[in-house]
Amino acid sequence: MGEYALITALEKYKKRNARYNLLLKKQQKGINNISTLRLVIFVLVLVILIETYILKRFYMFEIVILIATVLFCYLAYLQKNTENRKKYTTALCEINETSIKRLRGDWIHFEDTGEDFIDENHNYSYDLDIFGKGSLFQWINVAYTYIGRQKLKEIFTKKPQNGQSIYDRQSAVKELDQKIYFRQRFEAEGKVICNNKQNPKELFLWIKEINDYILKNQVIWFLRIFSMVTALTTLTLVVRIMHYILAVLLDIYISVPKTFYLIPYYIPILLILIQCIFLRIKKEHRMKNLIIAEKYNDDIKIYRNMLRHIEKHRFKSEYIVNLCEKLCDNEGRSASKQIDAFSKICGYIANRRNTLYPILNPILMIEYHWTISIEKWKRKSGNDVEKWLNIIGELEALCSIAVIKYDNPYWSMPKIVTGPSKIIAKNMGHPLLGEKRVCNNLKMEESHQVMLITGSNMSGKSTFMRTVGINIVLAYTGAPVCAKQFYCTIMDLYSCMKVSDNLGAGISSFYAEILKIKSIVKASKEGKQVLFLLDEIFKGTNSRDRHTGAMVLVKQLSNTGNLGFVSTHDLELGEMENDKNSKIKNYHFSEYYRGNKIHFDYKLKVGVSPTRNAVYLMRLAGIEVDEPNMTM
Numbered sequence: 001m002g003e004y005a006l007i008t009a010l011e012k013y014k015k016r017n018a019r020y021n022l023l024l025k026k027q028q029k030g031i032n033n034i035s036t037l038r039l040v041i042f043v044l045v046l047v048i049l050i051e052t053y054i055l056k057r058f059y060m061f062e063i064v065i066l067i068a069t070v071l072f073c074y075l076a077y078l079q080k081n082t083e084n085r086k087k088y089t090t091a092l093c094e095i096n097e098t099s100i101k102r103l104r105g106d107w108i109h110f111e112d113t114g115e116d117f118i119d120e121n122h123n124y125s126y127d128l129d130i131f132g133k134g135s136l137f138q139w140i141n142v143a144y145t146y147i148g149r150q151k152l153k154e155i156f157t158k159k160p161q162n163g164q165s166i167y168d169r170q171s172a173v174k175e176l177d178q179k180i181y182f183r184q185r186f187e188a189e190g191k192v193i194c195n196n197k198q199n200p201k202e203l204f205l206w207i208k209e210i211n212d213y214i215l216k217n218q219v220i221w222f223l224r225i226f227s228m229v230t231a232l233t234t235l236t237l238v239v240r241i242m243h244y245i246l247a248v249l250l251d252i253y254i255s256v257p258k259t260f261y262l263i264p265y266y267i268p269i270l271l272i273l274i275q276c277i278f279l280r281i282k283k284e285h286r287m288k289n290l291i292i293a294e295k296y297n298d299d300i301k302i303y304r305n306m307l308r309h310i311e312k313h314r315f316k317s318e319y320i321v322n323l324c325e326k327l328c329d330n331e332g333r334s335a336s337k338q339i340d341a342f343s344k345i346c347g348y349i350a351n352r353r354n355t356l357y358p359i360l361n362p363i364l365m366i367e368y369h370w371t372i373s374i375e376k377w378k379r380k381s382g383n384d385v386e387k388w389l390n391i392i393g394e395l396e397a398l399c400s401i402a403v404i405k406y407d408n409p410y411w412s413m414p415k416i417v418t419g420p421s422k423i424i425a426k427n428m429g430h431p432l433l434g435e436k437r438v439c440n441n442l443k444m445e446e447s448h449q450v451m452l453i454t455g456s457n458m459s460g461k462s463t464f465m466r467t468v469g470i471n472i473v474l475a476y477t478g479a480p481v482c483a484k485q486f487y488c489t490i491m492d493l494y495s496c497m498k499v500s501d502n503l504g505a506g507i508s509s510f511y512a513e514i515l516k517i518k519s520i521v522k523a524s525k526e527g528k529q530v531l532f533l534l535d536e537i538f539k540g541t542n543s544r545d546r547h548t549g550a551m552v553l554v555k556q557l558s559n560t561g562n563l564g565f566v567s568t569h570d571l572e573l574g575e576m577e578n579d580k581n582s583k584i585k586n587y588h589f590s591e592y593y594r595g596n597k598i599h600f601d602y603k604l605k606v607g608v609s610p611t612r613n614a615v616y617l618m619r620l621a622g623i624e625v626d627e628p629n630m631t632m
Contacts, residue, residue, distance in 0.1 A: 144190030148396030169478025
C-alpha cells in the first residue's frame with residue numbers, strides 16, 4: 001500500500017511539473033512576441049515621424065505620438081502581465097520539482113535548513129535534528145514568509161495545550177492534504193517574495209503609530225488646494241516654454257490658448273519655493289513613512305496575493321474556518337482589499353527613485369499626499385495587519401504539515417490519550433530515513449516506564465530513540481506519524497543525546513550533560529508528565545562513577561511515573577530490571593557476522609545485549625587488538 005501511494009504522489013507531481021513546464025514555454029514565447037512587436041512599432045513610428053517632418057505635416061505629430069503611446073502602454077501592460085504569470089509558473093515548476101526530490105529522498109540539499117532556529121539549549125530540538133542540515137524542518141518546510149517559518153518552528157518546539165488542539169490541527173491537515181492546488185499556489189505566492197526572512201516587526205510597530213496632526217481636515221485641505229494651485233500655474237509655465245522651443249528651435253507652430261499667458265512666470269516659481277519650505281517641515285517623520293513603506297513594498301504585495309488566494313477558497317475544517325473568519329475588520333471589509341489599498345500606496349512610494357520624482361515633488365508636494373494616504377490607512381486598518389499576517393503564517397505551517405500527509409498517505413494519524421503516560425506504536429520508523437528505515441513495535445505504559453537499551457556500536461540505539469522523539473514531535477504538531485498505529489499522551493519531551501563542550505561559556509561536555517539531566521529531574525519533581533531520551537549518559541567520567549551515577553538516575557526517574565529511554569554500553573545496568581517493583585525493562589539491538597563482515601538488522605529485541613563489536617571495528621580500522629574472546 002505504501003509503495004503504491006508513493007508512486008501515485010510521485011506521478012501526480014510529475015504530471016503537474018510537465019504541465020507547468022509546457023505553460024512556461026508558451027509564456028516565454030508570448031513575451032518574445034510582444035518584445036518583437038514593440039520593436040517593430042517603434043521603427044514604424046520613427047519612420048512616420050521623419051516622413052511627416054520632411055513633408056511638413058506637423059498636425060500629424062500629435063496623432064502619431066498619441067497612437068504610439070497608447071500602443072506602447074498597452075503592450076507594456078501585456079508584457080508585464082505575462083512576465084508576472086511566468087514568475088508564478090516558474091515557482092510552480094520549482095515546487096513540483098522540489099516535491100519530486102522530497103519523495104525520492106534527495107531533499108538534503110534543500111536551501112532552507114532552518115539553521116537559524118538551532119538552539120542547543122532547547123529541551124529536544126537540537127538532539128532530534130528538528131532544525132539544521134538533514135533536519136525535519138529542511139525536509140518538510142514550504143513556508144516562505146518570516147512569520148510562516150516562525151509558526152512552523154513554534155509548532156515543532158512547543159508542547160500542545162491539550163489533545164483537542166492536536167485534533168483541530170489534524171482536521172486542518174486532512175483537508176489541506178486534498179487541496180494540492182491551493183497548497184501549491186499558496187506556496188508559489190510566498191516563494192516569489194524578494195526577502196522572505198525579513199522580520200515584519202518594524203512594520204507592525206510603525207503601522208500602529210498614528211500622526212493625528214497630518215490627519216486634521218484643515219491641514220489636508222490646505223495642502224491639497226495649495227499644491228493644486230501650484231501644479232496648475234506651473235503647467236502654464238511649462239506649456240509656454242514648450243511652445244517657445246517648438247517654434248524657435250524646430251520651426252513647429254502649435255496654437256496655445258491665451259489663458260496660458262495670463263499668469264506671470266514668477267508666480268509658479270514663487271509657489272514652488274514656498275512648497276519647498278513646507279517640505280522641510282517634519283521631514284523626518286515623512287521620510288520614516290516613505291522608507292518603511294518602500295522597504296516592505298514587495299512583501300506587502302505578496303501578503304495581498306496570499307490573502308486573496310485564501311479568500312477565494314472555502315474550507316470545511318473548523319480550525320481553518322475560524323482563521324478565515326478573522327480576515328476582515330469590524331465593518332466586514334476583506335483583508336485582501338485593505339492590504340491592496342496599502343500596497344498601491346507603497347507601490348507609488350517605491351517609484352520615488354525615478355528621475356521625475358525630484359522634479360514633481362516640489363510642484364505637487366507628493367510626500368505630504370502619500371503621508372496623508374498612509375496615515376488614513378493606518379488609522380482604518382493598521383491594528384488588524386499583524387493578525388492577518390499571523391493567519392498567513394499559520395496556514396503556511398499547516399500546508400507544510402499537510403505535505404507529510406499527502407506524500408505519505410499510509411502513515412497513521414496518532415491518537416492522543418489521557419491518563420498515565422503512554423506510548424504504543426506499531427511498525428514505527430524514522431520519518432527521514434525513507435526506504436532505509438527499519439520499523440519496530442513499541443509499548444510503554446504504567447507497568448513499563450523506562451526502556452534500558454543496550455547493544456553494540458552502530459546497532460541502532462540512538463536512531464531508535466530519535467525515531468521515538470521525532471514521531472512524538474510529529475504527533476504533537478497534528479501531522480501523521482511514521483507508523484501503522486500510534487497512541488500517546490501529551491508529555492514534556494526532554495533529551496540528552498548530542499552534548500559537546502561550550503568553550504565560550506567555559507562548560508565541559510560532562511557539565512553540559514549534567515545541566516540537561518538536571519532540567520529533566522526538575523521537571524519530574526514538579527509533577528510534569530515527562531518523556532526523556534538519554535543516550536550514553538555520563539560519558540565524560542570514569543567507568544565506576546558512570547555506572548553509579550547512571551544507576552541512581554535511572555532508578556530515580558523510573559519512580560516518577562514518567563516514560564523514558566536510556567541507551568548504554570554498561571550491561572550491568574540491566575540487572576535493575578530484577579529489582580523489586582522495578583519498572584525498568586531491558587531491550588537491545590544486535591549485530592551478526594557473515595563473510596567476515598558485520599551486519600545490523602536494527603530490530604528491537606527483549607533482554608540485555610549478548611554481543612559486542614568494539615574490538616572488531618577497531619580491527620577493521622587497522623588497529624591490532626589482542627582479544628581472543630571477541631564475540632562473533
